[in-house]
Amino acid sequence: MLSDFSFTPPEQILKGLKSGMQTPNMKKDPSGEKSESSSLGKMSGSMGKSSPAEVIAQKWDDQKQMLVRTMLRAPEAEIDVKYDALLANRRTLDDREIISVNAGESVLLRLIAASSNQNFYVDTGTLEAELLAVDGKAVQPIKGNFFQLGVAQRLDLKVTIPIEGGAYPILAQGEGTKLLCGVVLVTKEASVPQLSRTAAVSTAALDNTQEKRLRALNPLPDHPIDCMLQAAIGGNMATYVWTINGAAYPNRKSLDIRGDERVGISFSISTNMGHPMHLHGHDFEVVEIDGEKISGALRDTLMVPPGSRMTVAFDADNAGIWPLHCHLLYHLDSGMFTVVKYGGADTKFWQPTAQAKAFARSN
Numbered sequence: 001m002l003s004d005f006s007f008t009p010p011e012q013i014l015k016g017l018k019s020g021m022q023t024p025n026m027k028k029d030p031s032g033e034k035s036e037s038s039s040l041g042k043m044s045g046s047m048g049k050s051s052p053a054e055v056i057a058q059k060w061d062d063q064k065q066m067l068v069r070t071m072l073r074a075p076e077a078e079i080d081v082k083y084d085a086l087l088a089n090r091r092t093l094d095d096r097e098i099i100s101v102n103a104g105e106s107v108l109l110r111l112i113a114a115s116s117n118q119n120f121y122v123d124t125g126t127l128e129a130e131l132l133a134v135d136g137k138a139v140q141p142i143k144g145n146f147f148q149l150g151v152a153q154r155l156d157l158k159v160t161i162p163i164e165g166g167a168y169p170i171l172a173q174g175e176g177t178k179l180l181c182g183v184v185l186v187t188k189e190a191s192v193p194q195l196s197r198t199a200a201v202s203t204a205a206l207d208n209t210q211e212k213r214l215r216a217l218n219p220l221p222d223h224p225i226d227c228m229l230q231a232a233i234g235g236n237m238a239t240y241v242w243t244i245n246g247a248a249y250p251n252r253k254s255l256d257i258r259g260d261e262r263v264g265i266s267f268s269i270s271t272n273m274g275h276p277m278h279l280h281g282h283d284f285e286v287v288e289i290d291g292e293k294i295s296g297a298l299r300d301t302l303m304v305p306p307g308s309r310m311t312v313a314f315d316a317d318n319a320g321i322w323p324l325h326c327h328l329l330y331h332l333d334s335g336m337f338t339v340v341k342y343g344g345a346d347t348k349f350w351q352p353t354a355q356a357k358a359f360a361r362s363n
């Protein structure tokens with residue numbers, strides 16, 4: 001279980017974000033002028049983007065037919081919260097969990113991004129892994145030793161411990177940071193190496209390299225989309241308000257469907273930051289990425305990278321009012337939340353014009 005940790009309380013982080021103080025990658029314009037143009041009404045490229053440098057990214061290796069790590073000259077990923085540490089099973093790499101394994105056996109690792117606001121790259125190092133499922137749904141197995149994992153997503157990786165045994169770190173590096181966390185798989189009598197909590201270089205933004213390759217093992221039955229919905233992802237960094245179709249919670253516009261139909265949701269994005277979009281109550285299939293039709297992964301959280309257009313489809317067979325939101329919790333808390341609403345759903349608790357209430361803290 002991967003998570004992010006800060007010594008700063010979340011209320012204070014959010015306050016900082018809303019007052020524009022907390023943009024960690026923000027480079028001050030040497031002229032002293034604010035380079036952010038307020039006329040854009042969306043996050044500007046000049047705001048947080050660092051100048052291109054060597055960063056870690058993921059690529060598909062055609063020769064080896066697997067997902068691998070690569071180095072790129074690209075801007076470091078834009079992130080809005082900088083954490084003090086990343087944790088795997090609640091521990092830093094100084095106190096990493098040692099998992100005993102046997103030489104020659106295969107091990108299934110389920111990685112869960114249980115972080116508040118931090119996306120990850122997962123590095124299995126010298127162990128070649130087979131990606132068997134995303135978000136708990138089987139995909140056609142795909143090989144790799146470097147994977148992408150957005151907040152709330154899950155990856156099932158099968159690795160085989162070499163017959164000679166040894167110590168095998170499974171590491172995760174945060175998107176847009178040098179911070180690392182991980183566990184070590186260790187066979188009897190193997191010595192566990194010291195591991196640094198930081199990598200030498202940062203990482204690029206998550207992209208569609210992996211998602212484009214994924215194919216559901218059990219795709220949705222063939223059926224055209226009956227009802228296509230649009231979800232335009234937007235945000236304003238100056239006010240730190242994040243929107244879906246221009247609306248911010250609680251004044252959200254619901255995405256209305258009839259029910260008993262194949263529903264598509266087309267995501268477009270006008271921010272420089274990617275967003276892991278999570279739908280409750282359904283698994284959807286990724287059916288189109290940047291104009292390319294695919295029979296992609298079945299999942300419940302879709303990472304929508306900057307500049308991309310992605311369409312998912314699902315069968316509306318679970319009547320109700322279901323949240324659709326960004327799983328970066330500071331975005332969720334700052335408006336990036338709407339619902340998919342079935343016709344005839346019980347709207348007793350549906351108050352789209354109500355004002356947000358502060359939740360009383362019981363702890």
Ligand SMILES: [Cu+2]
Nearest residue numbers: 275326328331
């Ligand atoms: Cu978001």
